[in-house]
Amino acid sequence: MEIIHLKDTNLQYWQNKSRANVVALGFFDGVHTGHQHVIETAKAAADAQHVSLDVMSFFPHPKTVLSDGRTVVQYLMTLDEKAKVLEALGVDRFYIVDFTKAFAALPPEAYIEEYLYQFGTVHAVAGYDFTYGAKGAGTIGTLYDTSGGRITATEIGKVACHGEKVSSTLIREMILAGRMQKVETLMGRPFTTHTRISNGHFQHRPACILPASGYYDVMLESRCHKRHCTLYVDNEGNHIGFTDQTLLKHFNNRHIKITWCKQTASFAARQYATV
Numbered sequence: 001m002e003i004i005h006l007k008d009t010n011l012q013y014w015q016n017k018s019r020a021n022v023v024a025l026g027f028f029d030g031v032h033t034g035h036q037h038v039i040e041t042a043k044a045a046a047d048a049q050h051v052s053l054d055v056m057s058f059f060p061h062p063k064t065v066l067s068d069g070r071t072v073v074q075y076l077m078t079l080d081e082k083a084k085v086l087e088a089l090g091v092d093r094f095y096i097v098d099f100t101k102a103f104a105a106l107p108p109e110a111y112i113e114e115y116l117y118q119f120g121t122v123h124a125v126a127g128y129d130f131t132y133g134a135k136g137a138g139t140i141g142t143l144y145d146t147s148g149g150r151i152t153a154t155e156i157g158k159v160a161c162h163g164e165k166v167s168s169t170l171i172r173e174m175i176l177a178g179r180m181q182k183v184e185t186l187m188g189r190p191f192t193t194h195t196r197i198s199n200g201h202f203q204h205r206p207a208c209i210l211p212a213s214g215y216y217d218v219m220l221e222s223r224c225h226k227r228h229c230t231l232y233v234d235n236e237g238n239h240i241g242f243t244d245q246t247l248l249k250h251f252n253n254r255h256i257k258i259t260w261c262k263q264t265a266s267f268a269a270r271q272y273a274t275v
């Protein structure tokens with residue numbers, strides 16, 4: 001899969017390099033079960049038309065840019081992690097548009113012309129609530145007409161869990177509540193983070209979300225070691241540590257993947273228990 005960072009300065013270059021495609025549109029933080037349905041539908045359409053499957057996403061999150069940085073979005077995954085999951089879903093090209101106020105202000109017609117038609121898009125797939133163009137005026141339902149009938153579109157209905165829309169926002173709330181099994185159901189896979197332990201300390205990237213304070217059953221994996229164990233997230237919610245320090249020797253000064261399986265106790269409950 002190719003990963004292409006689009007900005008004003010290289011737009012024309014990549015327009016010229018484009019080829020016929022079906023595109024899935026959205027931010028796709030977490031690539032949860034709703035997103036997977038959007039991308040799998042796009043994949044089926046791309047295969048049927050014998051064209052490439054592309055995803056067009058943005059970065060940073062629109063909420064952060066449009067609030068001048070006042071709204072901080074704690075991402076469910078890094079762009080690298082997102083790319084790996086998209087690749088596994090069969091995506092050929094992953095475009096990441098530099099989300100700026102100027103981009104957000106594009107009229108829907110201009111977005112469709114410059115970012116879809118000029119990029120070879122023959123068909124677009126997005127959810128029922130996806131909007132594009134200034135003031136969110138464009139929807140997937142209006143895309144065919146706005147493109148002058150040049151790009152067909154499929155609108156995906158709501159993917160829900162117990163009646164509630166599966167969304168990146170809901171998953172963030174569940175992670176911050178420590179409900180990792182619910183998160184796994186919503187994402188269609190367990191929640192994982194990638195980090196490094198340097199000199200005994202977990203180096204967590206602050207831009208990415210961490211589960212609520214508490215104790216967790218986790219799977220730790222480095223290149224040559226894999227172990228089920230307990231980790232804690234401290235009260236501030238931004239430090240991770242081992243409950244059993246003897247495990248440190250296996251993972252110190254290594255890159256590790258943490259799979260967050262289950263919260264076993266809240267921080268307060270376990271501290272009371274040891275008094």
Ligand SMILES: Cc1cc2nc3c(=O)[nH]c(=O)nc-3n(C[C@H](O)[C@H](O)[C@H](O)COP(=O)(O)O)c2cc1C
Pocket residue numbers: 026027058062063066103104105106111130131132133134135136168
């Ligand atoms: C051309 C274009 C303009 C957009 N403008 C806005 C905008 O003004 N406000 C906004 O919240 N999102 C804007 N978006 C983002 C999408 O509407 C969509 O909401 C976003 O990809 C996902 O954001 P969410 O995760 O908060 O729903 C724009 C997207 C495109 C392609």
Ligand SMILES: Nc1ncnc2c1ncn2[C@@H]1O[C@H](COP(=O)(O)OP(=O)(O)OP(=O)(O)O)[C@@H](O)[C@H]1O
Pocket residue numbers: 025026027028029034035038125126127128129130156157158159160165166167168169170
């Ligand atoms: N539950 C869902 N059912 C159907 N389509 C969805 C669902 N969630 C997201 N989509 C679609 O997937 C694409 C990416 O969505 P987006 O990144 O806005 O995800 P989101 O989970 O709705 O995020 P947020 O919680 O920040 O609003 C969009 O086309 C969107 O309409």
